[in-house]
Amino acid sequence: MTAMLEVADLGHTYQAKDGAHTAIADLSFTVGAGELVCVVGPSGCGKSTLLRTISGLIHPTRGEVSLHGDRVRGVPEDLAVVFQDYSRSLFPWLSVLKNVEFPLRRTLGRAERRARAVEALEWVGLSTAYRKYPWQLSGGMQQRVAIARALAYRPALLLMDEPFASVDAQTRFELEDLLLKVRTEHDTTVLVVTHDIDESVYLGDRVLVLSTSPASVVADLKVDLPAQRDQITTRESEAFVALRAEVARLLNVGKTAEQVAARRRANEAQAAKWAEAERAEVSRVEAEERAAT
Amino acid sequence: MTAMLEVADLGHTYQAKDGAHTAIADLSFTVGAGELVCVVGPSGCGKSTLLRTISGLIHPTRGEVSLHGDRVRGVPEDLAVVFQDYSRSLFPWLSVLKNVEFPLRRTLGRAERRARAVEALEWVGLSTAYRKYPWQLSGGMQQRVAIARALAYRPALLLMDEPFASVDAQTRFELEDLLLKVRTEHDTTVLVVTHDIDESVYLGDRVLVLSTSPASVVADLKVDLPAQRDQITTRESEAFVALRAEVARLLNVGKTAEQVAARRRANEAQAAKWAEAERAEVSRVEAEERAAT
Amino acid sequence: GLLGGSDEQQPAESAGSGKVEKAKIKLGLLPILDVASVHIAIKKGYFQEEGLEIEPIKIQGGAAAIPGLIKGDLDISFGNWVSFMLAESKQGAKDVGGLKLINDGYQTKPDMFLILAKADSPVKSPKDFEGKTIAINTFQNIAELTAKATLEAADVDLTKVNFKEFPFPDMEAAVQNGTVDAAFMVEPFISRAQRTSGQITVLDAASGPTDGIPIGGYATTGKFADENPKTVAAFQRAMAKGQRDAADRPTVEPLLVEYAGVDKETASLVHFGEFPTSLDATRLQRVAELMRTYGLLKEEFDVKPMLVSSSGS
Amino acid sequence: MNRFIQRWAVFAGLVVVWELLTWLADDTFFPRPTEIATAAHALWLSGPVEDLFLTETVFEHVLPSIARLLGGWAIAAVIGVALGVALGRSSAAMQFAGPLLTFMRSIPPPTLVPVFLLLFTAGTQMQLATIVFGVLWPILLNSIDGARSVDATKFDTSAVFRIPKPQWVLGVVLPAASPKIFAGLRVSLSLALVLMVVSELVGTDNGIGSQLLLAQRSFEFPDMWAGIILLGFLGYAFNTVLLSFEARALAWQPRQERTPATVEEKA
Amino acid sequence: MRALTRGLLGVAGFLVVWELFGRSRLVPSDYLPPPSVVAVELMRLLGDEAFLRDVVATLLALLITVVLSVGIAVPLGLVLGSVPSVRHATRAVVEFLRPIPSVALIPLAIVVIGIGPEMKISLAVYAATWPILFNTIYALDELDPLLVETARAFGTGRVRVLFSVALPSALPFVFTGIRLAATTGLVVLVSVELLAGGSGGGLGNFIMDARSGSGRMDLVLAGTVVAGVIGYLLNEGLERAQRRWVGWSTVTTGGRS
Ligand SMILES: Nc1ncnc2c1ncn2[C@@H]1O[C@H](COP(=O)(O)OP(=O)(O)OP(=O)(O)O)[C@@H](O)[C@H]1O
Ligand SMILES: Nc1ncnc2c1ncn2[C@@H]1O[C@H](COP(=O)(O)OP(=O)(O)OP(=O)(O)O)[C@@H](O)[C@H]1O
Ligand SMILES: [Mg+2]
Ligand SMILES: [Mg+2]
Secondary structure, rough: OEEEEEEEEEEEEEEEEEEEEEEEEEEEEEEEEEOEEEEEEEOOOOOHHHHHHHOOOOOOOOEEEEEEEOOOOOOOEEEOOOOOHHHOOOOOOHHHHHHHHHHHHHHHOOHHHHHHHHHHHHHHOOOOOOOOHHHHHOOHHHHHHHHHHHHHOOOOOEEEEEEOOOOOOOHHHHHHHHHHHHHHHHHHHHEOOOOHHHHHHOOOOOOEOOOOOOOOEEEEEEOOOOOOOOHHHHHHHHHHHHHHHHHHHHOOOOOOOHHHHHHHHHHHHHHEEEEHHHHHHHHHHHHHHHHHO | EEEEEEEEEEEEEOOOOOOOOEEEEEEEEEEEOOOEEEEEEEOOOHHHHHHHHOOOOOOOOOOEEEOEEEOOOOOOOEEEEEEEHHHOOOOOOOOOHHHHHHHHHHOOOOOHOOOOHHHHHHOOOOOOOOOHHHHHOOOHHHHHHHHHHHHHOOOEEEEEEEEOOOOOHHHHHHHHHHHHHHHHOOOOOOEOOOOHHHHHHHHHHEEEEEEOEEEEEEEEOOOOOOOOHHHHHHHHHHHHHHHHHHHHHOOOEEHHHHHHHHHHHHHHHHHHHHHHHHHHHHHHHHHHHHHHO | OOOOOOOOOOOOOOOOOOOOOOOEEEEEEOHHHHHHHHHHHHHHHHHHHHHOOEEEEEEEHHHHHHHHHHHHOOOOOEEEEHHHHHHHHHHOOOHHHEEEEEEEEEEOOOOOOOOEEEEOOOOOHHHHHHHEEEEEEOOOHHHHHOOOOOOHHHOHHHHHHHHEEHHHHHHHHHHHHOOOOOEEOOOOOOHHHHHHHHHEEEEEEEHHHHHEEEEEEEEEHHHHHHHOOOHHHHHHHHHHHHHHHHHHHHHHHHHHHHHHHHHHHHHHHHHEOOOOOOOHHHHEEEEHHHHHHHOOOOOOOOOOHOOOOOOOO | HHHHHHHHHHHHHHHHHHHHHHHHOOEOOOOOHHHHHHHHHHOOOOHHHHHHEEEEEEEEHHHHHHHHHHHHHHHHHHHHHHHHHHHHHOOHHHHHHHHHHHHOOOOHHHHHHHHHHOOOOOOHHHHHHHHHHHHHHHHHHHHHHHHHOOOOHOOOOHHHOOOHHHHHHHHHHHHHHHHHHHHHHHHHHHHHHHHHHOOOOOOOOOHHHHHHHHHHHHOHHHHHHHHHHHHHHHHHHHHHHHHHHHHHOOOOOOHHHHOOOOOOOOO | OOOHHHHHHHHHHHHHHHHHHHOOOOOOOOOEEEEEHHHHHHHHOOHHHHHHHHHHHHHHHHHHHHHHHHHHHHHHHHHHHHHHHHHHHHHHHHHHHOOOHHHHHHHHHHHHHOOOOOHHHHHHHHHHHHHHHHHHHHHHHOOOOHHHHHHHHOOOOHHHHHHHHHHHHHHHHHHHHHHHHHHHHHHHHHHHHHHHHOOOOOOOHHHHHHHHHHOOOOHHHHHHOOOOHHHHHHHHHHHHHHHOOHHHHHOOOOOOO
């Protein structure tokens, strides 16, 4: 596979009145064409910032991002993004269907646009909500509209920021499989930010583990699972279980032994308290019952 | 335990220009004082609507909600909500600290307010972001601010709508434990909407499984796990595994056998395609390598 | 059209169209008594006899008259002498050959410019004005000039008198509710103030030094006068007849009701001024002198070059 | 510094063009900027040293006008924001008062002079009334709009935490509406200058506006233009002050880094 | 319907106060005739052709004013609101121009434009442009950056972002500006008609005649009421258009309390 996306020595510092904040320290990695890479990392470490720099929405303060060997300056062609804050990224004045059609207006005729949008909405299970407005949808439905919009656009590079955070487990599985299907069919390169370790292993060709803020690459794991995956068999496979344990371990790398120990102590103290509370509760209830009879 | 919250024959229909939409069909359940109940259900089934009716923000079109035996008409006293749309529920003109302090101004003096807010922010791991504004935070950090605000308020009834959707796995565990700790210490009654089946079992005294839209109660499972829970041992226990399988099964109840079969067929077709694609890719790469050497 | 703008249409060929350069005259008029003569002349066909067709254009206040003339939207306009002379002294119309005065229009008679006070006002005589406030329609115009001249003649210290600007229609109320102590009014406001509020006269500002002072008349631009000498002459001839007829009260009174919207009762009470039939430089020079005295003109001003006297009548 | 040059370069350029045009046209109604500057200097800045070179006219006409204008604007701001927030948050109040307010909004202040004469004493009181009546509307309408457009989730959040009314209004509605309120305040501040002139049409003997009109009637066009320039200058100055307040009050708004213009290919 | 009755109640309340005030001995009824008197006069005027011509003249001028000022201010606002450098460069000029009182410029306007309806329309457009312009600029400032980022990420060009993201999102507030501009325009039109006259005719002219000729306050107030009604109807029409086109804005925002 050829390198489609190359991130080299990337760093970004947000300027604020009360001092700068470095969100990304030093990131380097490449993504091959057609690859699906999952990015995991602690909350606030700089994942969304990374996606923003790749999509050219902010200019990194250090290093560079290249697509097909060209340095990214503005927003590259053929890119789609599912933003973490999906509800704010939908246009409130457009119906669901129009929202999905929106990015297609530039390139496609009316009929084709409509067909694509309808198809994408069907994929995400929203065939009945075409005419509704975003504010008439539940959180999960809004998120699926955002996903449908990105898929209908058929981008060469698809960036997704926690795309399945607000949908239920069942739907999530379906959407994961959908994503896998779509990217194979259209040979899309995909970068998915996720918090779900299982998901990162299930979806990814590779998993990129980031450190706590400011983000740097802790590990770049190759997922050695067969390309055709299945929610049940894949997740039960030994390789899968081993990988997910590895990712979980890597995510804790930043933590010191002390922190882990402290947590364990706190848990034990907690447990003692709960036990006591439980005992108290039991005797209270017993007393009540005795009083009642 | 006495019934703190009682939902009886609840139904809600949203009126829209192009026809009404029934979000909740017929819900009845009770929550005892100090109980922690998790609500799971498919995306768009009406969970957020349920929380809205309980918090008195919308008047259900049918049935009623009672707190301590009194019918809920307006917003009840001593209630806190973590909204699903956390980023919109933060006040952009207030710093993080002020956001957390905001609901406390009514009841507490300046010093105590500050102490409470600082404590709550520490709980959620945001001790360094006091002075920042919400838009300077990552998605997960914003969500934690919303959680901190609700916890600092020390409500008698706490409603949470997918409160941990945007934080990483590790933080999520910590927040789950935090929630358990806080509710024990302050004897808070908690209702958590979640999409994570594991989480619902881990957190809940009971798990309420809702059907697809319009929502009705499919099952009301008692979680028979010891009150003191631990991320590792609890999740590994047999009872836990059995319960989560049960919840997963119940969530699929709505689906017909046909739907499930269809999915399986699609998966198989997909697998065949992928295999082919993989083969093609392999031979392409081999060809390339041959050409290179 | 519906917007109310002037419809540009060629004037109908009228009897004497061979004689005048421009048959259709856009004439700026104020909705006040001073222009009664024009309405008489139109009504009686004096303009038509001269081959002129008058398109009256209603302007409010003097503000529009001179700019209207300069822009050419008005061919001839009524206006007060003070404004015309001020504009000329400041060379306001130099691009269009200056302003030319072609017809006298209106001139004071006793009881026309009155300073009125409330019936029960402590102001009884001109001397009482010291330390008091008088409403006046516009500063630095004929009203202020005549008021000052007559007050001075009555031995009043002008530095102790305040003037405030009020439009004529609001003066009665302003006097009545004590906002000002007295007001300089003209007809028909005088008659109405006397009739409805019983306000009383303290001073006649058109007496003594200002008796028979010219108020206003008709002007055009030098350019128009040069290009249309016959038209101007024809206009002057028609106006002369109108002015003459305007002296006849029964002719004028019903017209007031018609074009100025004055009610019949007030119309029967108003005091008319003089409608002079000839343009006289000496008389107009009095206005210039007054302006000079009270600082409106910085240097000597000779009105004679402004006049286009009627050639053959 | 760069911005400063950027801002004033265009301005200076226009003044130069104006000078050239008026020099070519040589029209009494449109004097050259240099003549205007001379007139302005004579009118206002040729006073004695102990008064900072300000002339009598400044104390007699300019300062009282400014006081009235700021007073009127401040009154309108208080009424407009208070009423606007109330009407914006209460649909019943809006239904009762809406048509009446629209009706009043459409009434030209000059036609109300007789009515004002009955209600207020002429002079300062009436002028204030005229200014308030004229500049109230942009503030009121924008405040209504701002108060109405508080995001639904923020409304729900406040309701859930049972935020008391005063805190809700001051702590949520006002901040949320403040960008729109500021838009109204800025429109109405320069409108206040216009209405200051209008208010000096009737019942006055002093003020920038009455001086301006007097100059106009006496064909002292350089003086009149000097008056207009003074209004422009005052407008600019007040606006700058208001903007600095605004910058502080709206400091919480996400920084410009991500607004439409900057999200652009620099290529 | 309920909104309508409430609105009528509000107006009725105002009329009652006015009637009582007018009938009280506090003021001479000549100065402030009560609404009952004005209403009678108004009914008579509605049958008067000359009056109706005046009303139509003002109404047409107003419509032209609104269309022109929207046409000028919205594009200008989009440019100024989205290109900070242009905004900086023009700020001094704009802030200098805004406080110029159109009513005081009537003579200059006549010299340049003439005495016809064009003059009053120009002055009205000048005054009506500012509220739309400023509301457009401020609405763009408030635009959610994420919406723009979304559109940009999908390769939407700058111009299209302006027209299909920034403009729709700003539209509700722009509409408020237009409503404001409509009444401002009306006020300036009537004022200019009143102060300058000219060949335009119009409601202001009618009011001035009623005032100066016979001091008929009842006619003046009847004319004023008509101005108010014109303003109300125009506002109502605009509000209806607003509800229709940007109805989404009222539902994404918080309920009433
Ligand atoms: N506009 C901004 N100005 C200043 N700091 C910012 C801004 N946006 C983000 N940050 C900071 O940059 C860091 C990284 O933010 P980012 O949104 O990239 O995190 P993230 O990895 O996406 O986290 P999460 O998983 O919680 O969404 C955070 O500490 C945040 O506070
Ligand atoms: N304001 C509204 N107007 C009309 N319909 C609405 C409105 N809000 C929600 N709905 C509809 O009601 C149903 C339930 O919505 P709700 O937000 O309660 O779902 P949810 O269970 O919270 O889903 P999710 O898990 O995706 O957040 C959805 O089908 C949605 O389309
Ligand atoms: Mg993020
Ligand atoms: Mg929801």
